Amino acid sequence: MLDYETLKIIWWLLVGVLLLGFAVMDGHDMGVGTLLPFVGKNDVERRVVINTVGPHWDGNQVWFITAGCAIFAAWPLVYATAFSGFYWAMLVVLWALFFRPVGFDYRSKVADPRWRSAWDWGLFVGGSVPALIFGVAFVHLLQGVPFHFEDNLMPVYTGTFWGLLNPFALLAGVVSLSMLTFHGANYLTIRTEGDVQSRARTAALIFGTVMLVAFAAAGVWVSSGMPGYVITSVVDPGALPNPLDKTVEIQAGAWLGNFARHPLLWAVPGAGFAGGLPALLFAWVKKPVLAFVGSAVAELGVIGTAGVAMFPFIMPSSSDPRSSLTVWDSVSSHLTLEVMFWAALIFTPIVITYTGWAYKMMAGKVTNAYIESNDHSAY
Amino acid sequence: MITQEVVDLSRLQFAATAFYHFLFVPLTLGLSFLLAIMETVYVMTGKEIYRDMTKFWGKLFGINFALGVTTGITMEFQFGTNWAYYSHYVGDIFGAPLAIEGLMAFFLDSTFIGLFFFGWNKLSRRRHLLITYLTAIGSNLSAVWILIANGWMQNPVGSQFSYVTMRMEMTSFKELVFNPAAQAKFVHTVSAGYVTGSMFVLGISAWYMLKGRDIEFAKRSFRIAAAFGFASAMSVIVLGDESGYAVTEHQQTKLAALEGMWKTEPAPASFTLFAIPDDEKRENTAEIKIPYALGLIATRSANTQIPGIDELEARAVERIKNGIVAVKALEQLRAKTADDATKASFEEHKADLGYGLLLKKYTADVSLATPEMIAQAARNSIPKVAPMFWTFRIMVALGFSFFALFALSFWYSAKNTFQEKRWLLRWAVWFNPLPWIASEMGWFVAEYGRQPWTIFGILPTNLSTSTISVNSLYGSLAGFMFFYTGLLVVEMYLMFKYARLGPSSLGTGRYAGETAPALKSAQ
Known part of the structure; x- marks a missing residue:
């Protein structure tokens, strides 16, 4: 049996893996949705775009759902506090996601151009709005969230929805939206040809550049003395979790502390650039598969940067810092973490294997001719 | 500040979105296996009509599945957004089956459903058949884990309270998985799904036969649905009884309420077939009772008392x-x-x-x-009697009526005379919506009957919500009403459109209306 402290760290890594899985898999078809109205100029082209992800979007979306459930199971306090605190942001994400399953499946079942155009914009909303809000919500974890716990550990959020929209949060929204759109554009370039492909490549060059600039700007913002959080009491990582059992202080530049202590960690934000820059170059020289790999590495770098900067914090509280949620004190019981660890260890490789097989079976370009000859069965 | 209004609105929102979600789940559970059966016949016989059947019913399956996925995400979000204290208090146990459901089941059916629709020309026959089975197994495995989570809400085994962490914690994963409440619920729920899927195919096929179109296609579909539905309807009743037996052990309050049993009767208690329960006076009027029946069904013994x-x-x-x-x-x-x-x-x-x-x-x-x-x-620790009493009886009556319909359909399809029995075909058409009503009634009995708890005997509903404002709740309720009404209209429109088009929607040129000018009016 693994000890409690080790399992707590493993689960921090596993949530990271699931979020990365979401960005790499669901991220590219959200990017495709965002680009749909712009790279497809007529009905056949749009159907080409939709059918590149047609067989896969549903499986990919499960990364998102599983990440949510894993947070519920492994970090119940984070799930409870974040979902109820970010009530309206969560509902907007949820309602935007509504447009994806129905958009994909229903769009081409009626021939009326107004019907189809409406669903195309629905898929645009379903791809772009969640991508934007994820960045906004994620950066609020860096900035701290106004919440506290009552004596019985009932989380109470004291902020507002509009308070979410500050300049740094919007910058982070640009990072996440451009990152997923870049990734989606690289995917589209692999799976299409002709006009759609060349438009997708242009989109990759634009959004890849935006992502790198915005990510660098966010880095400058954080390193120019942005306040971070530090635990000031002695922590017993193996203790039973109780978030009220510690003291926390807000200090300028604290989010750079982990990098100062462990300089190797600079490799994580480095991966954002080491993946993103070559990805841009590969898009330029028309090597879309390598560009896709590069944008996936960039996602690892961007998500990982937020994670390692904040460790062990997951969700700091700006209004009552000792209520902050950390890797040590917002987790499930030892037994639950252990059971879930084995479940993840067994099933994640199986999922990755059959997902890979599914992509292999459906590999190849989606062409205008394919759409025309499969008018009744394609999306 | 959590007011009673916050609790009531949160319950209303959860109930409404859960009922809505379950409009799409049973058909997914049932139709996925019917597709697998049809495709098995295709692979074994090589007859193209069975492939067309799989594809056509698969199209209707897809229209339904899309909304099942859409509304399922709501359920996952809502524990956190609206039931934050619940999520904290029991997430240690309740979250685990949900996460395992994602990893083990939801990935499986969601990945392969794409290949089911798009892989017809890319996969060999056998491989495609395997995909169809994996999709069906995946969606049914999903139900296993969801019902393990739900079964724990009804009968919270394998866990204990810790005052340090201020929550319930898992003590035995095995007890959680093999919770008798969950096992009985699973088989009852998926069987109800199979009945729904069978009724759907039976009713629409009957309609084609009444219209005198696509007769070969409709006859074959009808036969498969009749056989599968007959077996499923039988299992719903038998396993519903098993579920009832489980209820008596864990939740005597639920049983007493749904039976309208105010006073403890000497064993074995009688079963009340009809009555008008009065929650104020705490008595029933106009009772019709069957002596001994309840005691024998519920306790499987002649001398165990059921408390009133x-x-x-x-x-x-x-x-x-x-x-x-x-x-x-x-x-x-x-x-x-x-x-x-x-x-x-x-x-x-x-x-x-x-x-x-x-x-x-x-x-x-x-x-x-x-x-x-x-x-x-x-x-207030006993749920209100009248709503429990009636919804339970409507569900049971519907269950038996489905059994009668499927038994006759199966009988006449064995004799191969069903296409002449227009009364039977009409019955199948008119009964089409009823399995959904029975399913929703069943969930009402299970969940309303659990009140005033979210976790029976552990966590009261009143303490389970989030600290959100009444205005936020009205806003989100309005949003759900707006989106869900719109989505239902669109879904029903497509479902009717494609059911009317029938197999001609596959564009093979083999089916009714594809060459005739009458097609225009059908569209």
Whole structure:
């Protein structure tokens, strides 16, 4: 049996893996949705775009759902506090996601151009709005969230929805939206040809550049003395979790502390650039598969940067810092973490294997001719 | 500040979105296996018509599946957004089956459903058939884990309360998985899904036969649906009985309410076939009873007594009094002012902690609870009788009527005379919507019957919500109403459109209307 402290760290890594899985898999078809109205100029082209992800979007979306459930199971306090605190942001994400399953499946079942155009914009909303809000919500974890716990550990959020929209949060929204759109554009370039492909490549060059600039700007913002959080009491990582059992202080530049202590960690934000820059170059020289790999590495770098900067914090509280949620004190019981660890260890490789097989079976370009000859069965 | 209005609105929103979600789940569960059966016949016989059947019913399956996925995400979000305290208090146990569901089942059916639709020309016949089975197995495995989570809400085994972390924690994963409440619920729920899927195919096929179109296609579909539906309807009833047996063990309050049994009767108790329950006077009028039936069904013995509502309330009073001790000890433990005697007293009374928490609805400080409050809380520990009584009886009556329809359909399809029995075909058409009503009634009995708890005996509903404002709740309710109404209109429109088009929607050129000018009006 693994000890409690080790399992707590493993689960921090596993949530990271699931979020990365979401960005790499669901991220590219959200990017495709965002680009749909712009790279497809007529009905056949749009159907080409939709059918590149047609067989896969549903499986990919499960990364998102599983990440949510894993947070519920492994970090119940984070799930409870974040979902109820970010009530309206969560509902907007949820309602935007509504447009994806129905958009994909229903769009081409009626021939009326107004019907189809409406669903195309629905898929645009379903791809772009969640991508934007994820960045906004994620950066609020860096900035701290106004919440506290009552004596019985009932989380109470004291902020507002509009308070979410500050300049740094919007910058982070640009990072996440451009990152997923870049990734989606690289995917589209692999799976299409002709006009759609060349438009997708242009989109990759634009959004890849935006992502790198915005990510660098966010880095400058954080390193120019942005306040971070530090635990000031002695922590017993193996203790039973109780978030009220510690003291926390807000200090300028604290989010750079982990990098100062462990300089190797600079490799994580480095991966954002080491993946993103070559990805841009590969898009330029028309090597879309390598560009896709590069944008996936960039996602690892961007998500990982937020994670390692904040460790062990997951969700700091700006209004009552000792209520902050950390890797040590917002987790499930030892037994639950252990059971879930084995479940993840067994099933994640199986999922990755059959997902890979599914992509292999459906590999190849989606062409205008394919759409025309499969008018009744394609999306 | 959590007001009663916040609790009521949160319940309304959860109930509405859960009922809505379950409009799409049973058809997914049932139709996926029917598709697998049809495709098996195709692979075994090589007859193209069976491939067309799989594709056509698959198209309708897809229209339904899209909304199942859409509305399922709502359920996952809502525990966190609207039931934050619940999520904290029981996430340690409740979250695990949901996460495993994602990893083990949801990935499986969602990945392969794409290949089901798009892989017809890319995969060999056998491989495609394998995909179809994996999709069906995946969606049914999903139901296993969801019902393990739900079964734990009904019968919280394998867990205990920890005052350090202030929540319930898992003590045995095995007990959670093999919870008898979950097992019985699973088989009952998926069988109900198979009945729904069968009724869907049976009814639409009957409609084609009544219209005199696509006869070969409709006959073959009808036969498969009749056979599968017959077996499923039988299993719903048998396993529903198993589910009833489980109810009596774990939730006597649910049973007493749905039977309208105010007083404990000498064993074996009679089954009330009809009555008009009166929650105010605490009695039934116009009763028709079948002697001994309930006692025998529910306890499977002739001498085990089933407690009536009066007796259950008296027991609740005792547990609430113990619970007050537990709540007070817990408060001292949390404030770290407890001595060893308090700790011991907490351990002694903690099984009744939830009953003490029931009083939080009436007073913030439970040690100030008056005898009237205790009596009130005990009375409210039994769900209202009339809604339980009626929804249960409607569900059961529908279940038996489905069995009759499928038995006759199966009989006449064995004799191959069903296409002449127009009364049977009409019956199948008109009965099409009813399995959905039966399913929703069943969920009402299960979940309304669990009140006033979210986790039976552990966590009262009143303490389970998030600290959000009434305005936020009205806003989100309005949003759900807007989106869900729109989505339902679109879904029904497509479902009717494609059911009317029939197999001609595949564009093979082999089916009714594809060459005739009459097609235009059908579209």
